[in-house]
Amino acid sequence: MATPTTFPVHRTQIAGIPISHLAETFGTPTYFYDSEKIAERVNDLKKFDVIRFAQKANSNIAILDFVRRQGVLVDAVSVGEIHRAVSAGYQLNGTPSPIVYTADIFDRDALDFLRKNPVHCNAGSPEMITQLGEIRPNAEITLRINPGFGHGHSQKTNTGGDSSKHGIWHEQLPECINRAAAAKVKISGLHMHIGSGTDFEHLSMVCASMKSTALSIGPSITTISAGGGLPTPYRESDKMIDIDRYFEIWDATRKELETAFHHPICLEIEPGRYLSAESGYLLSEIRAVKKMGDKLYYLVDAGFNNLARPIMYGSYHPISISHRAANDSNVTPTVEAIVGGPLCESGDIFTQEEGGFVCSRELPAAKVGDFLIIECAGAYGFVMSSNYNSKPFAAEVLLHEQTPYPIRERQTNEDLIRGEKIPSF
Ligand SMILES: Cc1ncc(COP(=O)(O)O)c(C=O)c1O
Structure with missing residues (x-):
């Protein structure tokens, strides 16, 4: 249920601790994070099989450690973020992958690291399929697809459509399937993140695109990721998103794919802002x-x-x-x-x-x-x-x-x- 939000303009404490005490002890400027709010937001998303924190939103290792203890897995967009995840207690691999490397390129650092460390990769460019095959034959890979449209709270957080550099352009899917076959890489998952601040109108378009893309690839698909983009309130007029409805739309897509492929599909969500902003x-x-x-x-x-x-x-x-x-x-x-x-x-x-x-x-x-x-x-x-x-x-x-x-x-x-x-x- 969408609940109204209130933001007081006077405050004497944060998370029950007097501000005067916090300021005196830690000085200013200082960031304070209320762990209870993070736990509450994690709990909202428990219906998804995997909650994967997009740590780009807040990558302090104490925050990563805290979400790990709540059963949350993690996304990393650089070797530095993988290093943070490992420092916070995440294993490099496992099922489902504790850490996923999501990027539009493998820089030299990443290729070097991934050659030696079996972190699952989510490719945002076709070249990454071939490059992963070269360093890790028989690897599994997830493809981040740009479905041809996007949405964001600002033009700079819109990560879909032809004005975005992110993801594999949907029309390049046949090329990607060929590359994967040539590189002996198995496409095991699909991921779509079209921007921050996603709404329901765009969501049904994303789900339709996810379904048709997965059907074109076939039963090698075992994971779909809804990406991030869940909005959070910054103004009193902003409502909390209806998570149950959001889940139901994705769950319906997952079930259609399970029927088509005759095997379970793991449904992931990859929020950053939703877990840590408030x-x-x-x-x-x-x-x-x-x-x-x-x-x-x-x-x-x-x-x-x-x-x-x-x-x-x-x-x-x-x-x-x-x-x-x-x-x-x-x-x-x-x-x-x-x-x-x-x-x-x-x-x-x-x-x-x-x-x-x-x-x-x-x-x-x-x-x-x-x-x-x-x-x-x-x-x-x-x-x-x-x-x-x-x-x-x-x-x-x-x-x-x-x-x-x-x-x-x-x-x-x-x-x-x-x-x-x-x-x-
Ligand atoms: C691939 C990917 N996943 C997840 C996120 C997290 O987005 P948000 O913080 O809006 O949930 C982003 C943000 O840019 C992203 O690029």
Whole structure:
């Protein structure tokens, strides 16, 4: 059932722990993740045979370890992500594959690694079939198909259609079948991910395409993956997706294939955002409250070096305020404020729309020293961090059963120059 979401603009605690305590202990900017929310989202998806976390959304090894303990498998888009998964306790292979490598190319690093390590591969380009056959004869492979259309919450997260580089173009399927036969590679699965923020209208088209593609390949198919793309609420007007309906549509497709092939088909789902977005809070401190003409700015100590979604996609994140002084009331008047960061870049604004249009937000009146929390920041948050302006990466903390566990130290200025060298001319 779709349930309404509420995002308070005042907050005194995160996952039951006072913000003043968190800020004092860990400093700002810091990412906090509420493990209970992740577990709740995993639980929503339990009807699928395999939940495979698209770790690109949040690849801290503590998060991977946590989802692994919940029975979730993992997707990796690079050797670095495989390394993370293994460090978090995932085995390299097994049935179903604990780790799947999904990419549009094998870079040299990946080929080298996969030659020696039997991680299952999900190919996004026809060449990968031939290349896998060369390093691993008799391998099984999954094909990521681009069905010719896509959908996303922004043009940059649309991963289908001819303006996307992702996946194998649906019309190239006969070529792929020939390549697989020549390379002695068995096509054992199909995968479709047409973008983030999928809706039901597109879903029935994806399922129809999945069915016809699987039937063209035949009974070697034992797995189908629904990909990721499940939306999560970022605004109060956003509703939770109806997971039961989503599952039923995929389950019907799976059953049709089981009838056609006379064997079980494993149904996977591969969410990133859905599992981790709502768990994440980026805690920052307001360091300036200033007026520019008629406009009021809250400038905080987190910037797009910490959370790039607003500058990249014009993404909206809920924002709340936590007053530092204990006697500051939680019913302070609201003001229209623009929230910006510390970077020497005019796009360093958290309240902006796609295209870079700066907008203001109705927020509680706040002072320097108060805390500002950017919410729903657990997916595509920390993982997109940069050291722009030589700002160290933020710390990360997992909140589990009312206890904060540090899961990443804040970078130091020494970390920033590690690996750099001044040549001796
Ligand atoms: C292949 C694949 N699977 C899963 C995902 C996860 O998408 P989301 O975070 O929207 O669930 C992505 C995102 O880009 C993807 O490319």
